[in-house]
Amino acid sequence: MLFNSFAFLLAFLPLALGLHWLVERFAPRWRLSLLLVLSLAFYAYWDWRFLPLLAGSILLNWLIAEAFQKTRSSVLVTLAIVANLAILALFKYFNFFADLAAMIPGLPAPRLELALPLGISFFTFHHVMYLTDLRRGQAPHYDLVRYGLYIAFFPQVLAGPLVRWREIMHQFEERPYLRADAAERFARGLLLLTAGLAKKVLLGDPLAEYANPVFAAAAAGQVVSVAEAWQGTLAFTFQIYFDFSGYTDMALGLALLFGIVLPQNFDVPYRSASIQDFWRRWHMTLSRFLRDYLYIALGGSRHGLSRQIWALFATMALGGLWHGAGLTFVAWGAAHGLALIAALLWRRAGLPMPALLGWLLTFLFVTLCWVLFRATNFEAALAIYKGLFGLAPIGTGFKWRALLPAAAFAIIGPTAWALVNRLPPARWLAVAAALLFVLILFKIGEDANYEFIYFQF
Numbered sequence: 001m002l003f004n005s006f007a008f009l010l011a012f013l014p015l016a017l018g019l020h021w022l023v024e025r026f027a028p029r030w031r032l033s034l035l036l037v038l039s040l041a042f043y044a045y046w047d048w049r050f051l052p053l054l055a056g057s058i059l060l061n062w063l064i065a066e067a068f069q070k071t072r073s074s075v076l077v078t079l080a081i082v083a084n085l086a087i088l089a090l091f092k093y094f095n096f097f098a099d100l101a102a103m104i105p106g107l108p109a110p111r112l113e114l115a116l117p118l119g120i121s122f123f124t125f126h127h128v129m130y131l132t133d134l135r136r137g138q139a140p141h142y143d144l145v146r147y148g149l150y151i152a153f154f155p156q157v158l159a160g161p162l163v164r165w166r167e168i169m170h171q172f173e174e175r176p177y178l179r180a181d182a183a184e185r186f187a188r189g190l191l192l193l194t195a196g197l198a199k200k201v202l203l204g205d206p207l208a209e210y211a212n213p214v215f216a217a218a219a220a221g222q223v224v225s226v227a228e229a230w231q232g233t234l235a236f237t238f239q240i241y242f243d244f245s246g247y248t249d250m251a252l253g254l255a256l257l258f259g260i261v262l263p264q265n266f267d268v269p270y271r272s273a274s275i276q277d278f279w280r281r282w283h284m285t286l287s288r289f290l291r292d293y294l295y296i297a298l299g300g301s302r303h304g305l306s307r308q309i310w311a312l313f314a315t316m317a318l319g320g321l322w323h324g325a326g327l328t329f330v331a332w333g334a335a336h337g338l339a340l341i342a343a344l345l346w347r348r349a350g351l352p353m354p355a356l357l358g359w360l361l362t363f364l365f366v367t368l369c370w371v372l373f374r375a376t377n378f379e380a381a382l383a384i385y386k387g388l389f390g391l392a393p394i395g396t397g398f399k400w401r402a403l404l405p406a407a408a409f410a411i412i413g414p415t416a417w418a419l420v421n422r423l424p425p426a427r428w429l430a431v432a433a434a435l436l437f438v439l440i441l442f443k444i445g446e447d448a449n450y451e452f453i454y455f456q457f
Helices: 006-026 028-046 048-071 074-102 120-135 144-152 165-173 182-219 226-257 275-281 284-295 305-323 327-348 355-374 378-388 403-412 416-422 427-446
Strands: none
Touching: 006 028, 006 427, 028 048, 028 144, 048 074, 048 120, 048 144, 074 120, 120 144, 120 165, 120 284, 144 165, 182 226, 182 378, 182 403, 182 416, 182 427, 226 355, 226 378, 226 403, 226 416, 275 284, 275 327, 275 355, 284 305, 305 327, 327 355, 327 378, 355 378
16 A cells, blocks of 8 residues: 555545544553554555565564573574575565576576565564664563564555664553644644655656656667756656655654654755765665664774775675665665775875865765666666766757756755754644645646655665
């Protein structure tokens, strides 16, 4: 069920809020159970065949946590983490590695026709975070309902943000509608939901109509002109920002409606003055996951420069592979790894970098790398790069009307999170948000309703 669908906005969400209010008011001990059932129903609506996988992973990981509490055997947790990653690899990467193996003459490489379960990358990482902290002695053990809700909570189960157990578990114990600021939090949740919808429907989706034909032409082997290449690349640069940050705003807003505060995931990343700054502002919860559970585990900065360079490169290359089972995604991650290494060496050399030049270089680098992320293969990416670097006809008809407001919003900001928390409660604001929400509903009814880009990860 898409957040930007009529089924979710006009049926599931009102029903879920009504049931949640009734249970919170008259039977609060069943509140978490209700949220878990609603979350599983939300997940099953997309494709019920994947519900046993999500439910089974919750049950098995919880049972292993139970066993660890009794035996203190860290081997159990290690096996569980390996099993989680193996299941992820089976569904997401089996054919990718089979295709790589097929490049070796004479080596049989069978393929599996498996559909990718929605959100598997995200709920696998949630399991890994909890189990790792459990083994370290940092995480307590929870009952099955609380653990299940941590993994499957519907605002974040499909595409994050990646939430640490310590950020959310204590909130499950609260009575959200008895808080002194309950009404204000609910109102801010509605504003965030509306802002996220607006970013997705009014800014992100129109840019898809600029980017998709260009990348489709490149994938078909057609020549991409300079104008088309810059139009498609810039359009995707801002489309993916508004698509993913819009989804995150909606997730944060939805969670607030049910009394849960999720962590922020974007902080105007296209205003970054360095590549390091970019990764502090883009997909912030994934960045800290990669830092805390991969980069540091690989040695981080504690074992000398050469080890740090290796850890940076490996972390970003694996981060690229996490986004998609394709060599273009690995190349995208590796390129960012090399840029982070170059920035590290630049800082260690004590060389200056004017802020404006740093912003320009960072924005251009990130924009050029999105070609690898969006293109279906290296041939298509090369066709786009030829256009970007002037090795193709100039072309005409550069479309800019949807690009201009998108660039202004993305670079100047502020973020929806900052704006919603900065605005004072006011009647005019409620009326404006309601009108914007109705406008978005009309827009959803008229136009193509694009899926969120990060759902495929």
